[in-house]
Amino acid sequence: MTLDATLQSSAAWFPLLETQERERVLRDITSTQYAPGAIIERKGERATAWLGVQSGLVKVSVGNSEGKLASLMGVPAGGWFGEGSLLKQERRKYDVVALRESLILRMPEATFAWLLDRSIPFNRYLLHQLNERVGQFVGKAESDRLLDPEARVARCLIELVNPLLYPGKAMRLDITQEEIGYLARISRQRTNQALRTLESAKLVKVEYGAVHVLDLEGLQSYGT
Secondary structure, eight states, X not given: OOHHHHHHHHOTTGGGSOHHHHHHHHHHOEEEEEOTTOEEEOTTSBOOEEEEXXXXXXXXXXXXXXXXXXXXXXXETTOEEOHHHHHHTOBOSSEEEESSSEEEEEEXXXXXXXXXXXXXXXXXXXXXXXXXXXXXXHHXXXXXXXXXXXXXXXXXXXXXXXXXXXXXXXXXXXXXXXXHHHHHTSOHHHHHHHHHHHHHTTSXXXXXXXXXXXXXXXXXXXXX
8 A cells, every 4th residue: 555545544534634635745755664563763862753663563661770661652553642742842751662463654744844833724633633642641641550450451452442542443452452552651461451351341342352342432531
């Protein structure tokens, strides 16, 4: 699939652009393949591009000198992120790590700023995305402090099929239990138990290397 077709089908902001804007985006975007576990962006590096996941799955996380890690969010194929650092022209405040082999797209800072200056629909898209991210991070803080493992796994799955952040995303997630555990910050064994509980409640169907969300509304209730 060409980059044009990929963005048309998976990037909600791309169809909003005018022809000239699409042409520049397609000309300026670069792509890089990363192996599982590879660091895509390092905390402290200056942000120079808006990041998109063409394929794969990445984790955005922070850590300290003692080796403690906190997962902020997972970004599946079709997701774009990192606009906050560009808007503030600051260094990244987090690491971005590939959880599996991932193809990452980079829109240069200059192109991103050019779209901001000329496209009202693009600005509106970013406004909605930033608002949704704020709600996501508030929920993540609550999840880490107050929720049991089942609810944390439920919230993790909800984030990955979020229709506003990842429009058109199927309810079947190609994701392993180990990857869910990384994002929910619980062990693989506890993740397995939580998924079985959610499956018993007929909220999800656990498949080999995948989870199929059967009842999004029920899962949302479980994750609150």
